[in-house]
Amino acid sequence: MVEKLETLIENKYNTALQNGSLIFFETETETKSEDGIEVQRDFLQFFQITYAPSLLLKPNSEDVKNEAGSANPFENPNPELHVKDLKDHRLLLNKFCVVPHHLLVVTKEFKKQTEPLLPSDLRATWEVLSQLPQPSMAFYNCGDLSGASQPHKHIQIIPLSKAKISPPISAVYEHIPGRKAGEIYTIKSLPYIHVLVPLDLNFMGSTTDMDMVEDYLGQMFFGLLDSMIQQLRENDSKVTFSFNFILTHQYMMMVPRQKEHWEVAEKGIKLSVNSMAFAGLLLAKTAEELETLKQTNIIDLLCEVGVRRGEGVGSSVPDDA
Ligand code: B4P
Numbered sequence: 001m002v003e004k005l006e007t008l009i010e011n012k013y014n015t016a017l018q019n020g021s022l023i024f025f026e027t028e029t030e031t032k033s034e035d036g037i038e039v040q041r042d043f044l045q046f047f048q049i050t051y052a053p054s055l056l057l058k059p060n061s062e063d064v065k066n067e068a069g070s071a072n073p074f075e076n077p078n079p080e081l082h083v084k085d086l087k088d089h090r091l092l093l094n095k096f097c098v099v100p101h102h103l104l105v106v107t108k109e110f111k112k113q114t115e116p117l118l119p120s121d122l123r124a125t126w127e128v129l130s131q132l133p134q135p136s137m138a139f140y141n142c143g144d145l146s147g148a149s150q151p152h153k154h155i156q157i158i159p160l161s162k163a164k165i166s167p168p169i170s171a172v173y174e175h176i177p178g179r180k181a182g183e184i185y186t187i188k189s190l191p192y193i194h195v196l197v198p199l200d201l202n203f204m205g206s207t208t209d210m211d212m213v214e215d216y217l218g219q220m221f222f223g224l225l226d227s228m229i230q231q232l233r234e235n236d237s238k239v240t241f242s243f244n245f246i247l248t249h250q251y252m253m254m255v256p257r258q259k260e261h262w263e264v265a266e267k268g269i270k271l272s273v274n275s276m277a278f279a280g281l282l283l284a285k286t287a288e289e290l291e292t293l294k295q296t297n298i299i300d301l302l303c304e305v306g307v308r309r310g311e312g313v314g315s316s317v318p319d320d321a
Contacts, residue, residue: 004131005131005132006131006132006133008083010101012081012083012093013101015080016081016093021080021081021095022081022095022097023095023096023097024098025052025054025055025097025098026052027051027052027098029048029049029050029051029165030049031046031047031048031049046280047168048165048168048280048281049282049283049290050098050281050283050284051284051290052098052283052285053285053286055096055098055283055285072110072151072152073095073150074090074092074106074107074150074154075152077092081093086124086127086128087120088107088109088120088124089106089108089121089124090105090106090108091103091104091105092106098283099158099159099160099162099163100162100163101159102156102157103128103156103157104154104156105121105124105125105138105154106152106154107153107154110152112151113141113148113150113152114142114143114144114151114241115153117140117142117221118218119215119217119218119221121140121153122214122217122247125157125247126204126247129249130204130249132159132161133159134161135167135170135248136157136161136248137157137158137246137247137248137279138156138157138158138246138248139155139245139274139275139276139279140244140245141156141274141275142241142242142243142244143242143257145240145257145258145259145260146242146260147257147274147275147277148274149272158276167279167280167281168280168281169253169278169279169280170279172187172190172196173196173248173250173253176198179198180198181198181199181201181203182197182200182220183198184196184197184224184227191308191309192299192303192306192307193231193232193237193255193306193307193309194228194253194256194306195224195227195231195253196224196251196253197224197251197252199220199250199251199252200216203216204216221245224252224253225254228243228255228256232256235307235309237256237258237307238258239256240258242256243255243257244257244277245275246275246278246279253278255275255278256306256307257306258305259273259304259305260272260305261305262301267288269288269289269292271284273301273302277302277305278302
């Protein structure tokens with residue numbers, strides 16, 4: 001009998017946690033409403049700030065490299081973290097997680113994290129994501145300014161149902177009036193450049209032909225990438241090829257980046273921002289970071305590390321929500 005993926009993940013996770021191959025970091029969660037911002041009430045009504053002070057104990061990637069004697073934790077991954085092999089990818093447990101069952105889809109052969117996803121990467125991600133309960137979220141931090149810390153191509157999948165949270169950005173998706181699968185949307189009330197496409201759930205739910213799923217996901221991804229680049233050009237912004245990408249059971253979203261960190265120099269705060277922040281989920285590791293985030297207009301933070309939309313810029317997309 002084929003073991004259910006969720007069961008396989010659970011068994012692997014429990015064993016790795018018990019034998020110390022995996023470290024789970026306890027967190028506290030705070031929510032923060034964005035008063036005074038032109039964001040529709042139902043949209044991003046709150047951001048969620050996860051406070052994980054124990055993450056400060058996590059070794060930085062340089063230290064991990066020295067201890068393991070390997071420059072790349074995904075090249076010969078620890079078998080204790082290996083869940084299963086996919087065609088060209090491996091499914092691994094994230095060694096350092098703040099949400100249980102945090103997964104990584106890594107390429108078997110070295111590919112660069114600075115390259116966009118290929119249809120085969122999307123297929124492997126979907127194969128896993130579609131077997132996880134909702135809400136779950138996959139994301140890809142692409143390029144030097146995207147918040148990625150490992151250079152080997154890896155997509156992360158967080159089963160948010162395990163943390164009993166839903167990404168606040170999903171409320172944005174839910175409120176796109178008359179949304180149509182395959183159309184690319186920008187949300188007027190989000191003042192940074194971004195593109196979002198609803199997936200054809202009838203097609204995704206009914207087909208078992210994974211080659212067709214791969215083609216479809218590839219088309220949606222490259223459609224978003226083209227549209228994002230077009231918007232950057234129309235905005236007169238530099239195209240950096242660093243972006244954050246989010247994939248859920250319902251939609252894909254892409255946000256270009258111009259800065260890796262959000263910095264408050266006078267407080268000595270330098271926060272690495274990744275795709276999770278654009279889903280509405282922020283991470284603080286010190287009490288000072290937490291307090292500063294609580295006092296910060298998060299939309300402004302996202303505009304600073306993303307690309308603020310210029311005034312009067314025309315939309316290149318068929319429908320604005
Ligand atoms: P990257 O894409 O390179 O970078 P990242 O997610 O921003 O992780 P970073 O390492 O900077 O983590 P941070 O403390 O900010 O991902 C590389 C991944 O590989 C990391 O997830 C890392 O844990 C993992 N890894 C490293 N060595 C490994 C090994 N030997 N075996 C297996 N996996 C290995 O954030 C900590 C974690 O929390 C990250 O996973 C991050 O994605 C996640 N996170 C961030 N914001 C969050 C939020 N608001 N809520 C919940 N989780 C959040």
